[in-house]
Structure formats: structure tokens, C-alpha cells
Amino acid sequence: MSGTKQIKTALISVFHKDGLDDLLKKLNAEGVKFLSTGGTQAFIESLGYECQKVEDVTTYPSILGGRVKTLHPKVFGGILARRDNGDDQSQMKEYGIPAIDW
Numbered sequence: 001m002s003g004t005k006q007i008k009t010a011l012i013s014v015f016h017k018d019g020l021d022d023l024l025k026k027l028n029a030e031g032v033k034f035l036s037t038g039g040t041q042a043f044i045e046s047l048g049y050e051c052q053k054v055e056d057v058t059t060y061p062s063i064l065g066g067r068v069k070t071l072h073p074k075v076f077g078g079i080l081a082r083r084d085n086g087d088d089q090s091q092m093k094e095y096g097i098p099a100i101d102w
Helices: 020-029 040-044 054-058 071-080 085-094
Strands: 011-014 031-038
Touching: 011 020, 011 071, 020 031, 031 040, 031 054, 040 085, 054 071, 071 085
Parallel strands: 011 031
Antiparallel strands: none
């Protein structure tokens, strides 16, 4: 990943997991932490990687048959916050929003 910004945390939640193991291997080698949901989290952990549950970040359960998991300010705030904007950074700190890089 030379020449690009350093990714620290990746939100990974997919239906089809074909080829995901190769991506996870590369990200893990770069020291990227994983954040995921349900089946994807179980898949990631089955490969021996640590993975934080989205529910641990949001403190809110998966609802509506698992279709609503990541639609939460602590997830989208972590994705959309501008890293070079002091106001965004202050609000992230105030509301306990972790940075999600990808």
C-alpha cells in the first residue's frame, strides 16, 4: 500500500465472500484492524483474524432481519468525518465516534 494513505480500520460487511480471504490477508499484513457484522465477522474470525463487532461500536443490535446494522452515526460518522477538519475531529471525540478508513 505504498503511495497511499495508511488505513487503520476497515469496515467489511459483504454478502458474497468469494475472494475476501485474499483481501483480508493483504489488509492484515498492513496492520489494518477489521470491523464487521454477523456472517462476515464470523468468516473473518474463521480465518484467524481478530474482528471487532459493529454492535460493539454502535451499542445497538442488528435489526430488521440483519439488514440494518451499519446505518448508525458512529459508523457513518467514522467514515465521513474529515480527518483534516478540527470541528469534525472535535465532534468525533465528543460523541465517541471511531475513525473508519475504508
